[in-house]
Amino acid sequence: MKVHMSPRSHRMAIVGTGGIAAAHAEAIRASAGRAHLVAAADVDIDRARTFAAAWDAPHAYASLTELLREEQVDLICLCTPPGQHAPLAAQCLRAGVTVLVEKPPTLSLAELDELAALERRSPGHVATVFQHRFGPAAVRLRRMVADGELGRPLLATCATQWYRDDAYFAVPWRGNWTTEGGGPTMGHGIHQFDLLFSVLGPWREVSALAARQARSTDTEDVSMALVTFENGAVATVVNSVVSPRQTSALRFDFERATVEVEHLYGYTDDDWTLTAAPGHEDVLARWTPGSGGAPSGHADQLAAVLDALDNGEPPPVTVEDARRTMEFIAALYASAFTGERVRSGQIGPDSPFWLRMNGTAAPWDKVNTQ
Known part of the structure; x- marks a missing residue:
C-alpha cells in the first residue's frame, strides 16, 4: 500500500512588524500547520519582540541580516515600507530564500527587472502579495x-x-x-x-x-x-x-x-x-457561488504559495505576473x-x-x- 506523506511545515519569518504584518501572521496561523512562524525582525527591536511574543514566534531580530545569519527559513514575508522592498528582497535571493513581498514589490520597473535578473541566479523566488x-x-x-x-x-x-x-x-x-x-x-x-x-x-x-x-x-x-x-x-x-x-x-x-x-x-x-444577458440565463447555474466565508485575504494567497513550494514550483504571483x-x-x-x-x-x-x-x-x- 502506498503511503502518502503529509507536506512538511514550512519555516517562515516576517520582516517589518507594522500593521500589515498581523495579516501575514494570521495567515500563517490559519495554515493548519502547513507553516509556522519562527522569527520576526524589525529595525525597532522592541516592536519585533512584542510582535513575536504576540504571535508565538520564538525569536526576534533587529535586521534581516541578523535573521538570515541565525535562522534557517523557507519563506520570508516582507512587510516593510515600500522603499525597502527591493534591497531586502535582493538580500533574500542572495541567501537563496524565497520572499513574499507586500505591494508594491518595488518602486520602479528598473528595480523589478533587477530582482528578476537576480532571481534567475538564485534558488529562491520573489512573489508579490496580490491577495484578491x-x-x-x-x-x-x-x-x-x-x-x-x-x-x-x-x-x-x-x-x-x-x-x-x-x-x-x-x-x-x-x-x-x-x-x-x-x-x-x-x-x-x-x-x-x-x-x-x-x-x-x-x-x-x-x-x-x-x-x-x-x-x-x-x-x-x-x-x-x-x-x-x-x-x-x-x-x-x-x-x-x-x-x-x-x-x-x-x-x-x-x-x-x-x-x-x-x-x-x-x-x-x-x-x-x-x-x-437575455437568452443566456443558463450562465447563472454555472456561477454557483458559495455562501459568505472569510474575506479575500492573505490566507488564500499563502495557501497557494505553500502549494507551489510543496510542488517545487515558483510561488504566485511571480515577478513576470x-x-x-x-x-x-x-x-x-x-x-x-x-x-x-x-x-x-x-x-x-x-x-x-x-x-x-x-x-x-x-x-x-x-x-x-x-
Whole structure:
C-alpha cells in the first residue's frame, strides 16, 4: 500500500512588524500547520519582540541580516515600507530564500527587472502579495472566462475610491515619490486593477491623467485611465484617496453576463453578483457561488504559495505576473505626465519612467520649481 506523506511545515519569518504584518501572521496561523512562524525582525527591536511574543514566534531580530545569519527559513514575508522592498528582497535571493513581498514589490520597473535578473541566479523566488486574485469568486470567474462560458469580454470598470486624511500622510514615507513610489495608483488601487488584469489578461494601451486635488503630498491623490486590452476589451480605472464614501468596485461586461463585485478591503462570495444577458440565463447555474466565508485575504494567497513550494514550483504571483501590473502603473504616470498614449512594452531602460514612476518630474513639481 502506498503511503502518502503529509507536506512538511514550512519555516517562515516576517520582516517589518507594522500593521500589515498581523495579516501575514494570521495567515500563517490559519495554515493548519502547513507553516509556522519562527522569527520576526524589525529595525525597532522592541516592536519585533512584542510582535513575536504576540504571535508565538520564538525569536526576534533587529535586521534581516541578523535573521538570515541565525535562522534557517523557507519563506520570508516582507512587510516593510515600500522603499525597502527591493534591497531586502535582493538580500533574500542572495541567501537563496524565497520572499513574499507586500505591494508594491518595488518602486520602479528598473528595480523589478533587477530582482528578476537576480532571481534567475538564485534558488529562491520573489512573489508579490496580490491577495484578491485568490478569493474563490475570482478563481471561479477566471475559470469561466477561460472556458468561454461568459462570451467575449467587452467592457470593464475598476474603481478604488478611498479616503486618507492628512494625518495618514504624516508618516514620513507616505506620499513621496522616493519612498512610496507613487500615490493611490501605486499604493491603493494596485490591488483592484491587478485583479482586473488577472481576469482580462494583457493590457495593450493606456491614456491617463493624474492630479493633486486635496492632499499636500508630492504624489497624486487621484488618477484615471482608459485602457485597451489585447483581447479587444476596454476599461476605465479610477484611483483615489479623497473619496469620503469609500468603495472598491469592479464590473465586467461580457457578451453573456455582467459580473460585479463591491467591497472595501476584502470580498466574500456574497459581494459578487452575476446578471445574465437575455437568452443566456443558463450562465447563472454555472456561477454557483458559495455562501459568505472569510474575506479575500492573505490566507488564500499563502495557501497557494505553500502549494507551489510543496510542488517545487515558483510561488504566485511571480515577478513576470507582477510586472504586467507594475508596467501599467509606469504607463499610467507616463501618459498622465506627457499627455501621450502609452503602449505595453514602450517603457524600457531608455525611458525616465522605467527608472522612477514620476519620470523626470510630475507637472506640479515643475510648476513649484519655476
